[in-house]
Amino acid sequence: MSIFWLSDLIYKNGEFEGTINNDPGFVSNVEFGQKWTIKKAEISDWMYMRNKKMHGNYTLRPLLKTMPEDEAAKYREMLADP
Numbered sequence: 001m002s003i004f005w006l007s008d009l010i011y012k013n014g015e016f017e018g019t020i021n022n023d024p025g026f027v028s029n030v031e032f033g034q035k036w037t038i039k040k041a042e043i044s045d046w047m048y049m050r051n052k053k054m055h056g057n058y059t060l061r062p063l064l065k066t067m068p069e070d071e072a073a074k075y076r077e078m079l080a081d082p
Contacts, residue, residue, distance in 0.1 A: 003059070005047070006036060014040050053080040 003025070006018030017037045024030050047057035057079075064072040076082050 004030060004036075006038070011040075016040065016043070050080070052078070054078045055080045 004027075005021045006016065007021040009016050009018040011017075015037050017035065020030055020032055020034045020036050023032055030036065045057065045059045048055050054075075060075060061079075064075060067075070
């Protein structure tokens with residue numbers, strides 16, 4: 001599985017188009033800054049910020065248990081619904 005985030009999203013005809021906004025890590029077929037299109041049905045997580053609160057980002061939540069407590073507390077404070 002590849003994990004990367006898109007920014008500057010445009011949605012049309014059931015697809016999102018955006019720019020890869022992180023280092024995709026171990027995959028080599030995409031890179032930071034590349035344009036990417038994905039079908040809505042293929043999305044496994046999403047995140048947006050509103051009023052300084054993070055909505056979504058369900059991939060992060062199980063990882064909070066493994067983080068140093070000060071780092072986890074910072075993210076918990078940002079979550080809209082912890």
